[in-house]
Amino acid sequence: MKRMSGISKRWFFGTFCVIAGIIVLFSVLSFFLITNHYYNYVEMTLDSRASDLVNTYFSQYIGSNDETFVSGAVNFIESFSDKDLMEVWVIDKSGKPVISTSGFDISTDTDMPDYELAKISDTDKGKWTGKLSSGEKVMAITTMIRSVKGEYSGAVRYISSLEDIDRSLALIALFVLFISATVLVLVFASGQYFIRSIVRPVLQINETAEKVAKGDLTARVNTSGMHDEIDQLCATFNNMADELNQTESLKNDFISTISHELRTPLTAIKGWGETLVQLGDSDPETTDKGMSVIISESQRLSDMVEELLDFSRMQNGKMQLNKSKIDVLAELDDAVFTLKDRAVREGLEVIYNVPHLPLPMYGDAPKIRQVFVNLLDNAIKYNEHGGKVIVLAEIRDNELVIFFTDTGCGISTENIPRVTAKFFRANMSVHGTGIGLAVADEIIKLHDGKMEINSVLGEGTTVTVTLPIETTDVINSRQDSLERKGQNE
Numbered sequence: 001m002k003r004m005s006g007i008s009k010r011w012f013f014g015t016f017c018v019i020a021g022i023i024v025l026f027s028v029l030s031f032f033l034i035t036n037h038y039y040n041y042v043e044m045t046l047d048s049r050a051s052d053l054v055n056t057y058f059s060q061y062i063g064s065n066d067e068t069f070v071s072g073a074v075n076f077i078e079s080f081s082d083k084d085l086m087e088v089w090v091i092d093k094s095g096k097p098v099i100s101t102s103g104f105d106i107s108t109d110t111d112m113p114d115y116e117l118a119k120i121s122d123t124d125k126g127k128w129t130g131k132l133s134s135g136e137k138v139m140a141i142t143t144m145i146r147s148v149k150g151e152y153s154g155a156v157r158y159i160s161s162l163e164d165i166d167r168s169l170a171l172i173a174l175f176v177l178f179i180s181a182t183v184l185v186l187v188f189a190s191g192q193y194f195i196r197s198i199v200r201p202v203l204q205i206n207e208t209a210e211k212v213a214k215g216d217l218t219a220r221v222n223t224s225g226m227h228d229e230i231d232q233l234c235a236t237f238n239n240m241a242d243e244l245n246q247t248e249s250l251k252n253d254f255i256s257t258i259s260h261e262l263r264t265p266l267t268a269i270k271g272w273g274e275t276l277v278q279l280g281d282s283d284p285e286t287t288d289k290g291m292s293v294i295i296s297e298s299q300r301l302s303d304m305v306e307e308l309l310d311f312s313r314m315q316n317g318k319m320q321l322n323k324s325k326i327d328v329l330a331e332l333d334d335a336v337f338t339l340k341d342r343a344v345r346e347g348l349e350v351i352y353n354v355p356h357l358p359l360p361m362y363g364d365a366p367k368i369r370q371v372f373v374n375l376l377d378n379a380i381k382y383n384e385h386g387g388k389v390i391v392l393a394e395i396r397d398n399e400l401v402i403f404f405t406d407t408g409c410g411i412s413t414e415n416i417p418r419v420t421a422k423f424f425r426a427n428m429s430v431h432g433t434g435i436g437l438a439v440a441d442e443i444i445k446l447h448d449g450k451m452e453i454n455s456v457l458g459e460g461t462t463v464t465v466t467l468p469i470e471t472t473d474v475i476n477s478r479q480d481s482l483e484r485k486g487q488n489e
Contacts, residue, residue: 007202008195019187027180031173038165042139043127046086046158050125050143058145058153069154073099076156089157091115091142097157115155118142129162137162201230205237217245254435262304265297310370311435314442321364321446328368328400328467329359329393335372336391339380347385354393359400360470363447368467371440375404375463378436382461383408400469405462411455419453 057076058069073090077099080088089100095115097106110133117126124144131137138159145154204221211219220241221234272290279286313319336352343350379389383406390405411419420441444451448468455461 007199008192011191011195016188016191020184023180023183027176031169031176034172035169038169039129039139039162042160042162042165043141046127046139046141046160047125049082049086049088049158050141050156058156069093070098073154077101086158086160089159091155091157093152093154095155112140112142112157114140114142115157118144118155119152137166198230201234205234208237208241212241212244217241217248258304258308262301265300265304268297269294269301307370307374307436307439310367310439310443314439319442319446321367321443323362323364325360325470326363326365326368327358328361328363328469329354329357331365331369332372332391332393332402335369335376338373339376343376343380343389346380346383347387348380348383349388351388351390351392354391354402355395359395361400361447361467362470363467364443367443368447371443371465372402374436374440375465378463379404379406379408379461382406387460395469398469400467402465402467403462404465405460407460410457410459410461411453412457416453416455420451 058072069092076090077088080101083101087101089097089106091112092098095112096108097110100106112128113130114126114128117128118124119126124146125141127139127141129137129139138161140157140159142155142157144152145156146152201221208219208221220238223231223234223238272293276287276290281287310319332354336350340350340352376389376391383389387407388405390403392403392405394401420437441451444465444467450466452464452466453461454464
């Protein structure tokens with residue numbers, strides 16, 4: 001048997017030993033009560049014979065000579081009806097047994113502890129349990145015979161063998177021992193089975209976790225099919241391993257993608273830089289075009305790096321906002337203006353309809369603008385030539401709701417919940433880092449807003465951004481706008 005450790009050891013000493021102790025204590029107590037019951041029964045049987053009938057029967061012989069007393073003793077013995085249950089001795093006043101139901105002579109030097117106790121007892125009775133010289137275990141009760149004046153005239157001794165009772169008690173003890181041992185074996189076996197049903201999956205989970213920790217993301221735990229908590233734990237571990245494997249795959253794709261995304265502007269910058277060095281001042285038009293490309297690609301690199309830094313801060317929970325009162329629609333105007341020309345160049349129609357008034361909110365202007373630029377960039381990237389990019393905004397109570405809609409490729413239903421996860425890209429054919437929506441969603445949440453995505457595969461996508469605004473300032477802005485309109489009329 002292997003040495004117990006861990007959960008098995010804790011169960012053995014904390015549960016099995018306690019159960020074993022209770023069973024042993026219960027068995028010992030039960031055996032003691034049964035033994036006591038049997039012995040009490042024998043004692044009651046003997047005591048019922050050693051009653052006042054003895055004195056009643058021998059009262060006629062009290063004070064008579066020895067021969068008359070012996071004659072009375074013989075009559076008493078002959079008339080005793082329970083000879084098969086017990087042995088009875090009649091003892092004269094000198095302490096000598098004169099006759100017994102066994103018919104055998106009794107040695108005068110026989111020890112009679114119960115007789116000695118009866119002589120000094122206030123009840124004129126004495127009880128003794130022990131072994132005879134023959135080795136037989138007996139229980140004996142002696143009752144004294146006294147006259148009305150209290151004079152001692154003799155005694156009657158009742159003796160019952162305990163051998164049969166002890167044999168029965170031994171059988172009972174063996175039975176109790178067998179039952180206790182059987183219960184303990186069953187408890188131990190069932191406990192070990194139960195413990196193994198827990199320990200084995202836990203050990204398997206531990207081994208699999210070590211494999212996963214060493215980089216083997218394909219390692220999985222075998223489920224038992226019992227549908228219990230351990231099975232649920234195994235399934236949860238496997239789901240975690242699946243997520244890690246997927247995340248690792250997405251991370252690798254992200255590294256590959258970001259490398260490509262960084263290489264493209266760097267290649268353009270390097271290429272134009274080498275071209276400008278070769279041209280010198282000979283072609284001002286080409287120089288201007290090259291510098292424009294370098295500046296544009298540098299800005300693209302800067303935006304990409306900033307997005308990566310935001311993502312890193314988000315992952316570490318260290319993204320902080322520099323909030324102040326801003327005009328959220330002004331930031332939206334700038335984002336649309338920045339990307340409108342690109343959308344037109346790619347053959348897209350831009351529809352922009354928002355309230356024409358300042359809309360104040362408490363937020364981080366660069367971060368809010370970053371969200372708008374990211375959503376518009378996605379609407380353009382995942383669109384098709386001849387499609388539309390629609391930006392609508394409306395005020396609902398104390399919130400501004402902005403809709404960014406495109407008529408592009410759309411997102412499948414199962415991928416919609418994952419598009420805001422890190423590294424995930426629903427369409428691998430379109431360049432991107434896969435972290436833009438994750439960063440945008442985090443920024444919106446930090447502004448106490450929310451972002452919802454609805455999409456139909458092959459038809460398009462709508463991203464709804466809801467942001468809290470300063471309602472009082474909006475009402476004042478509307479009143480000012482109406483007053484200016486009235487003055488102009």
